[in-house]
Amino acid sequence: MAQVQLIILITSVALVIIGLYSAIFIDNIIKKIIGISFIEEGANLFIVAIGYKAGGVVPILMPEMDTSWFASNAAYPLPFGLVLTSIVIGASTLAVMLALVMVLYKKYGTLSTKVMLADTSKQEEYNE
Amino acid sequence: MNELIPLMVIVPLMAALLISAFSRFNTVTKIFAFVVAICLPIIPIASNYGLHYFGGYEPMLDNVTNVMFHPAITYSFTFLQQIFIAMVGLLTFLVIFIYLTKYKEVSGPYLFLLFLGTAAVTAMLLTDDIFHMFVFFEILALAQVGIVAASSISYSNEMALKYMILGSIGSPMMLLGIGFLLAMTGSVNITDIAAAVHNGLVDATSPVFLMSLALIFFGWLYASGLPPFHTIKSGIYSKAEPHGAALLQSFTVISMISIVLVMFRIYSTLPIFEVLIVFFSILAMILGVSLALTQTDFRRMIGFLAVGELGFIGLGIGLGTQYSITAGLFQALNEITITALLFIGFGAIVNATNEVDTRKLGGLLAYHPKVSIMLLIGGLAMAGVPPLSGFQSKLMLVQASLSCGYPEISILAIVVSIATFVVFVKTYYSMFLKPKPNDLDVEHKEVPRAMIFAMGILLIIVIAFGVYPDVVTNGISNFVGGIL
Numbered sequence: 001m002a003q004v005q006l007i008i009l010i011t012s013v014a015l016v017i018i019g020l021y022s023a024i025f026i027d028n029i030i031k032k033i034i035g036i037s038f039i040e041e042g043a044n045l046f047i048v049a050i051g052y053k054a055g056g057v058v059p060i061l062m063p064e065m066d067t068s069w070f071a072s073n074a075a076y077p078l079p080f081g082l083v084l085t086s087i088v089i090g091a092s093t094l095a096v097m098l099a100l101v102m103v104l105y106k107k108y109g110t111l112s113t114k115v116m117l118a119d120t121s122k123q124e125e126y127n128e
Numbered sequence: 129m130n131e132l133i134p135l136m137v138i139v140p141l142m143a144a145l146l147i148s149a150f151s152r153f154n155t156v157t158k159i160f161a162f163v164v165a166i167c168l169p170i171i172p173i174a175s176n177y178g179l180h181y182f183g184g185y186e187p188m189l190d191n192v193t194n195v196m197f198h199p200a201i202t203y204s205f206t207f208l209q210q211i212f213i214a215m216v217g218l219l220t221f222l223v224i225f226i227y228l229t230k231y232k233e234v235s236g237p238y239l240f241l242l243f244l245g246t247a248a249v250t251a252m253l254l255t256d257d258i259f260h261m262f263v264f265f266e267i268l269a270l271a272q273v274g275i276v277a278a279s280s281i282s283y284s285n286e287m288a289l290k291y292m293i294l295g296s297i298g299s300p301m302m303l304l305g306i307g308f309l310l311a312m313t314g315s316v317n318i319t320d321i322a323a324a325v326h327n328g329l330v331d332a333t334s335p336v337f338l339m340s341l342a343l344i345f346f347g348w349l350y351a352s353g354l355p356p357f358h359t360i361k362s363g364i365y366s367k368a369e370p371h372g373a374a375l376l377q378s379f380t381v382i383s384m385i386s387i388v389l390v391m392f393r394i395y396s397t398l399p400i401f402e403v404l405i406v407f408f409s410i411l412a413m414i415l416g417v418s419l420a421l422t423q424t425d426f427r428r429m430i431g432f433l434a435v436g437e438l439g440f441i442g443l444g445i446g447l448g449t450q451y452s453i454t455a456g457l458f459q460a461l462n463e464i465t466i467t468a469l470l471f472i473g474f475g476a477i478v479n480a481t482n483e484v485d486t487r488k489l490g491g492l493l494a495y496h497p498k499v500s501i502m503l504l505i506g507g508l509a510m511a512g513v514p515p516l517s518g519f520q521s522k523l524m525l526v527q528a529s530l531s532c533g534y535p536e537i538s539i540l541a542i543v544v545s546i547a548t549f550v551v552f553v554k555t556y557y558s559m560f561l562k563p564k565p566n567d568l569d570v571e572h573k574e575v576p577r578a579m580i581f582a583m584g585i586l587l588i589i590v591i592a593f594g595v596y597p598d599v600v601t602n603g604i605s606n607f608v609g610g611i612l
Contacts (some may be wrong), residue, residue, distance in 0.1 A: 016304070023297055029289075036296040043300040047307045076561050079310060086303060089266045093296055096270055100277065102287040107285075117290050 002054035009049050015042030029101050029111045033094065040090040044083045051079035132175035133205045134182070136213055137251045139167060140220075144243035151236020158228050161239050165224040168217030168246065172210045179204055179256075195327075198317040202256040206610070207603035208457065209253050210384055215461060219378050219468055220246045222582040226371045226472070229578040238278045241374060244537035247577055249379050252498035253388040258306050259316040261386065263350060264301065268383060269295045272364065279369045287367040291360055295350060298357075302347025308340035309394070322393040332397050339543045341395050345404060348391065352384035353435050354412045354442065362419070362431030370475020371579075373427065377434050384438060385460050388445050389566060392453075393611055402448045409442030410540065424461040425557055426477075433510060433548060437463045440541065444525050447532050450612055453522035454605040462509070462517040462593060469506040469586040473499055476575040476583075477559065481568065486555055491564025499575055500560045502583045507556060509590045511549035517593035524601070585600050 015038045022035025052075060059077035061070050104116050151157050153276040180300040181187075185200035191348075224242060228234060248268035269292070277288040285446050310316055312334075313324040324330045330337060353361025361380065365373040380487070388405065395401040416436025441463065444456020476499045483489055493500045509516035512523075522545055529537040593600060 016300070020297070023293070027552065032293065033296075036293065039297060039300040040303075042309065043303040046304060047310065050307060050311045076314070078314075078316070079307075082306075082310070082316070085263055086258070089263060092270060093292070093299075096273060097289065097292050097296065100273075100285055100292065103285050104289065117286050 002052065004054065005049050005052045008045060008052065012042045012045035012049060015039070015045060020069060026115055027112050029104075029113050029116060032113060033097050033101070036097070037090070039091075040086070044086050044090070047079045047083050047086070051076045130176060130178045130180050130205075131430065132171055133178070133180040133203050133254065136171050136175070136254065137169060137203075137247050139164060140243040140247035140250065144240045144247065147243065148236050148496075151234070151239070154233055156240070157236060158234055161224055161234070161243075164229060164243070165221040168220050168548050169214045170218065171218075172205075172213040174473075175205060175210070177206050177210070193294045195323070195329075197255070197315060197320050202317065203254040204256050205545040206607050211600060211603065212253055212385070212462060212464075213250050215464055216246060216249055216378050218585070219375060219464065222468075222585060223371045225373045226441075226576065226578045226582055228423045230576055233341040235278065237274070241274040241278065242372075245275065245375065245379050249382040249386070252383055254525045256318050257316055258309065258321065258390060261390065262299075262302055262306055265296050265347070265383060266299055269299065269377055272379060274296055275372045275376060276364045276368045279367060279372060281367050281369070284367040287360075287363050291364050294357065298347045298350030299344045300514045305343030305345075305347065308336050308343065311469055312336060312340070312347060318390050318393060323393055324535075325397060338398075338400075341398065341401060343389070343526075344387070348384070348387045349408060351380070351387055352438055352442070354408045354438060355385075355415055358412060358415055358419070358432070358435045362416075362428055362435055365426060365431035365434065365471070366427040370371060370427070370471050370478060371582075373431075373475075374471035377471065378464045381438065381441070381460050381464050384441065385445075385457060388442070389611070392445065392448075396448065398472070402446050405442050405446030406537070409439040409446055410537070412441070413439030413441065413540070413544045417544050417551060420551045420577060421547070422555040424486050425470075426474050426486055426559065427484055429486075429551065429555055430467065430474060431549060433470075434463070434467045436544060436548065437467065437510065439544075440522065440525055443537065443541065444528060447528055447534070447537075449528060449532060450605060450608050451524070452528035452532065453520055453608045453612075454601055455528050455605045457608070458593075458601050459518075459525060460598065461522035462521045465586050465589045465593070466506055466509045466518055469583055469590065470503065470510065472579055472582050472586070473503040473506060476579045477493060479573055479579070481570050483505040486558035488565060489568060491560070491568075492559040493569060494564075495570045496575055498580055499583070502587050503579075504556060505587060506583075506590065507552035508549075509594070511552055512545040513549070515591075515594045517597070519589045520597040520601075521595055527561070548580075562569075 019035045019038030023032050026032055029060040057073050061076040108116050147157055147161055180203040181199040187196045187198050190197055245268055248264040248271060251264040252261050273288045273292045277285050302369050309321055313321045315321055325332055350357050368376055413436050416432050420429045420432035441456045441460045444452045444459055478484055509518040512519045526538040526541050
């Protein structure tokens, strides 16, 4: 395993752990969501690291390149494609979460999850 | 006619986008949504079994390793996919029919979410690509959150956010698990990964492989609503509109079986895999029915019972034999219909009384006899009373656990079924049989005919599967034989 790849993997693990900590233990909903983004980015970084090839080239075949040389030197493109999709999904999820937080902030006037999400199961009114 | 296979995903997906874009034309939107919803159960029935290779990229031979690999996303369509997609299509149609008849002005975004969720579970069932499945798993989570947040029940936004936060932890875990598999096999195609594992190209005892199991398993627990996610899952059911909850539970069941079948194909060589599934399934059965006993809100009660029923599905798959997996998948099919019937039926009661607390209800048998009888049959089917569909699948599960040499599991399954019966009868008595409280106003509202129609259709399926289980089980058994 290349040193760069190892550093990326360690970083991704650190991101996931920091993200998990803030998502579970921090009360502020925005910080919690930032933590969740850390977890997502940690996972993305991990997949990027899988596609890393020491001394490799960008996996775009140019006309002047020899195909066998390209096959043995290009980085593996599949993880990059996956990460691109994953980033889009992560952005969508983040947008929906923040939209919900905006609605709840207007209702409660606070960003504390203890206040916002405390009594969802207690109140069972049906407002139709 | 294999071109119809991708249409099962494309049709609801395009319908969702078009409805969202043109929702200001109310009448056109209603007609369009109705027509597309009718098509949803018809397309899988009209389609032939087979494979669909996106972009026309068929499997190729790797010249270096001399192993076949799939260069593009593949959809696989067999009897199992057909029956489940047809069932979720039918349920989507019934739910949309209820929604369209209930409101004069329909919400485009809400219809968008219903179609989006249907497209997502259909893709999860069809795909042979684990990353493709993850993408639709995320889309499904967004659709589920939207359906809950769009309901008029108080605290639905809070529940939606809670579900989203937990999902946002579960999904990256699953993605990491997929990343581990990609690192080990260089592929995200499930057939290729399974082949690499079974041919010994991947060390099935390596920590990386075990870690991938743990991470994907965590994502599966979240998708299925098995412990520790059982409370939040029953919570979202209770905060969604009743017809939305009927569809949400079908989404849960289908995402559960889609992911577990993928895990089964990849990890079945690991003995711990089946132990884990059986453990969490038993936990779900016990917790689901125990928590249902303590509820006074009947929507939450049905939510917990639904979680308990998920345990039966997991149990069948966890036992790992052809018969038990067939029983588990048949139970999944029955759970979709029975729980949908109960959610719609109890939704009809909410509609008529504006009340969800069983302590404040009573005497409804005289006012809503059709609903009460259909609900009674649905509840008995869930408890496993013959000759209804729930009885057949639970009998198969008990027989499967006995034949696997686990009589204690079969006893537990019977006890949980009896407890389910007790929970349902207790709730049914409170709502329909005990004297009507003086302050309960039930005369001002009729139950919508669309709800009665939907319940009638589901009831016919429940009775038909109970009387003729072989119609389904033979086909499922053939499918299971193919993956073992």
